[in-house]
Amino acid sequence: MDEIVVKYNWSAPYYTSYPPLREWTFNFKSENFENALMDLMNKNEPISFYFHFPFCRQKCLYCFCNSKITSDRREIKSFLRDIGTEIERFYEFFKKHSFKPVVKDIQIGGGSPSYMTDEEFKFLVDKIKLLVDPLELEEFAFEVDPRSIDSERIEFFKSFGVNRISLGVQDFDPYVQKAVNRIQPKELVETFFTPKVKSGLKGINIDLLYGLPLQSIDSFRKTVKTSISLSPERITLLKYAHTPEREICQRALEKYSFPDYIEKTRIFKEALDSFEEAGYVHVGINDFVKSDDELAIALKDKTLHRIFNGFSPGRAKNLIAIGPSSTSAFNGYYFQNVYLEDYNEQLSKTKFPILKGYKLSKDDLIRREVINLLLCERLINIKKIEEKYNIEFKEYFQDEIEKLKSFIADDLIEFSEEFIKITSLGKMFIPHISSKFDNFLINKEYKVSGP
Ligand code: SF4
Structure with a gap:
């Protein structure tokens, strides 16, 4: 841990x-x-x-x-x-x-x-x-x-x-x-x-x-x-x-x-x-x-x-x-x-x-929904997002998915063809996982400041 x-x-x-x-x-x-x-x-x-x-x-x-x-x-x-x-x-x-x-x-x-x-x-x-x-x-x-x-x-x-x-x-x-x-x-x-x-x-x-x-x-x-x-x-x-x-x-x-x-x-x-x-x-x-x-x-x-x-x-x-x-x-x-x-x-x-x-732009709305799903349900149903926003999820979020790999390796999320699911251990890191879909933070990792 x-x-x-x-x-x-x-x-x-x-x-x-x-x-x-x-x-x-x-x-x-x-x-x-x-x-x-x-x-x-x-x-x-x-x-x-x-x-x-x-x-x-x-x-x-x-x-x-x-x-x-x-x-x-x-x-x-x-x-x-x-x-x-x-x-x-x-x-x-x-x-x-x-x-x-x-x-x-x-x-x-x-x-x-x-x-x-x-x-x-x-x-x-x-x-x-x-x-x-x-x-x-x-x-x-x-x-x-x-x-x-x-x-x-x-x-x-x-x-x-x-x-x-x-x-x-x-x-x-x-x-x-x-x-x-x-x-x-x-x-x-x-x-x-x-x-x-x-x-x-x-x-x-x-x-x-x-x-x-x-x-x-x-x-x-x-x-x-x-x-x-x-x-x-x-x-x-x-x-x-x-x-x-x-x-x-x-x-x-x-x-x-x-x-x-x-x-x-x-x-x-x-x-x-x-x-x-x-x-x-x-x-x-x-x-x-x-x-x-x-x-x-x-x-x-x-x-x-x-x-x-x-x-x-x-x-x-x-x-x-x-x-x-x-x-x-x-x-x-x-x-x-x-x-x-x-x-x-x-x-x-x-x-x-x-x-x-x-x-909010269309991209903001998609990302907000994905982030809110992680916060609220701890689960993204990929197909539902694809149908609602007419996107191909893995193509749209190609870079973000790449950044999720370390969370997968650490057993914080499960990633399948259909779902991205936060594991029991991953509940401690929901903001960290969500931040990978944040277009305003992508490529930035904020070090903890102060005590
Ligand atoms: S001063 Fe104390 S009670 Fe007032 S808003 Fe701040 S935290 Fe709340």
Whole structure:
């Protein structure tokens, strides 16, 4: 195992989008977004909405999210008026074209959405009601910072339709928590796992982060054990990306020791094995869900879908994101909104505050589908791709197939006339394998940077 880890000691993208955000261009404006929306409305396919609340009370030093620390409620209220304006723009646009969106899921993420007061949350949900009745959704997911509220308050959110909460935990180790400036004892997190809180929820997710300073295999083993003992419906285990050149707050972590690449991979492998032994199903790259969870069922039924925020059961393949810096994906387009500092100004100048965008070419669409199949199903049915895109797979991907040979030799994939299949060992290297189909990365292998 270690030999293979050393051999593939380079980082690969997680493909939250293909092509990745850095390839999107500034040529896309509000008018392009409106045209793309028109096409989407003509198709009348289900839509998921994401709403971004960017504020937090306190900075976690590992933070890589688009967030701002504030204790100024006037700033939050002013922001909520802005996001309310953006929601109204969608409402007016849909109304003008007599379009009623079919919405199955919504999510409020951040930042720390649970930092909103009752009044602020109600204001936001009242605006959301212009687009959809939250009580009629299949899923209304809400991110909760266990430090910002007590479990009683979950009842308030539930009364507005919230039926899934994600708890940011990251690590239960007190030394790691202190180092990253996120102190939340296990006893605090436990208060959210009561029958009362669980009642009426589809599930509780726990988010963990490995690769943080002071973590070791031994310390993280305890975090994994504690997480399993709480029995959340889903566990997301992400790798910490140390990019202090971009994220100023991470510079404060440089004084600590970090687990190296080999240790990080061992941490992930041991966590993966522990979650599977505990009955969780490994979905996609980083998600572990109970066997009766709709994501596990979608994995079996081959309807699993990759979205920006993770994986979805595939009810809606079009994502419209509202709020600063948020990213939409629909109908062969990607769009990103401007960041918080420009949000108010852009809303006063244009209908939709678009910063960047990308229109996928036929080649991008083929490669995105191949990469998503590897991420979601861990299997490419060659014939299906050939029929759908009218290509001869082995000819089209001649160079890429050549690059897969080392994965075949290392038993990470099986390659036949009909299928490319990721093996059990290969599950550790899904991003690496997928990256061979990435036209923006081909011939480049990124060495792991930082600790
Ligand atoms: S709560 Fe999340 S968004 Fe806020 S500072 Fe911490 S990691 Fe960043």
